[in-house]
Amino acid sequence: MFIYVLQLEQNKYYIGKTTNIAFRLEDHYTLNDAAWTRKYTPIQVESIIADCDEYDEDKYTLKYMEKYGINNVRGGSFCEIKLSDANIITLNQIMNSVTDKCYICGDNGHFANECKNKNDKCITSYFPHRAKKCGLAKAYELTFYNEEEDIEKLKMCKRCGRNSHIADKCFAKTHVNGYKIVT
Numbered sequence: 001m002f003i004y005v006l007q008l009e010q011n012k013y014y015i016g017k018t019t020n021i022a023f024r025l026e027d028h029y030t031l032n033d034a035a036w037t038r039k040y041t042p043i044q045v046e047s048i049i050a051d052c053d054e055y056d057e058d059k060y061t062l063k064y065m066e067k068y069g070i071n072n073v074r075g076g077s078f079c080e081i082k083l084s085d086a087n088i089i090t091l092n093q094i095m096n097s098v099t100d101k102c103y104i105c106g107d108n109g110h111f112a113n114e115c116k117n118k119n120d121k122c123i124t125s126y127f128p129h130r131a132k133k134c135g136l137a138k139a140y141e142l143t144f145y146n147e148e149e150d151i152e153k154l155k156m157c158k159r160c161g162r163n164s165h166i167a168d169k170c171f172a173k174t175h176v177n178g179y180k181i182v183t
Contacts, residue, residue, distance in 0.1 A: 003049040003056050005064065008040035013064050015075030017057040021048060035081050036074040066095045 002021045006014040014036050049060070061075035070083070070091050078087055096103050103112040159167040161176035174180055 001052045001054070001056075003052045003060050005046040005048075005060065006037065006042045007044050007046045008037065008042050010040055011068070011072060012036070012040040013046070013068060013073045013075075014040075014042070015057060015061045015064060015073070017052065017054070017076075034074070034079060036079060039081060062091070062094060062098075065091060066099070 001017055001019055003015065003017050004021060006016070008014060014034060016034070049056070058076035058078075061073060061078055064073040064075070065078075070088060074081070078091065080087075083091075092106070093103055095101075096106060099108075101108055102110055102115050104115040105117040107117075156163050157165050157167050157170050157172075159170040160172035160174070160181060162170075162172065172181060
């Protein structure tokens, strides 16, 4: 099995795996494959790694995310254009663990149980795409220990019952259960 790394436009990267490297790369260049390579056109093959196993695609995806940032790399188990908050939390935890960084603030020199920034930096550490909305941390009392429950609260619209947005961004005319929403 081969792992390949594609350098894409706008400083993005895609990591994939294949047993037929020529055929697989052609798929990306003809825009017939991954959503990420349809959105960001491949520029060049950065590397091809031979003799890999089925876990190496995720390993190289994580390495590239650590180097270039989560928002700039897709591949393996993390191939969606928009990653879920749960995926971003998982990726940050894995990268912080591997590099001996605090799970809360991402700094070196201490671990989460000693972190003095639990409330200040939690949201920007786990949700880098929401750095401008730091108030969310206090509004939903996000913490390292109850993240799964809080993510569901964060995503659940109390107006229509869908989990793709929150009530103040809701334009739905019907509830997820089928009844009409009266404004």
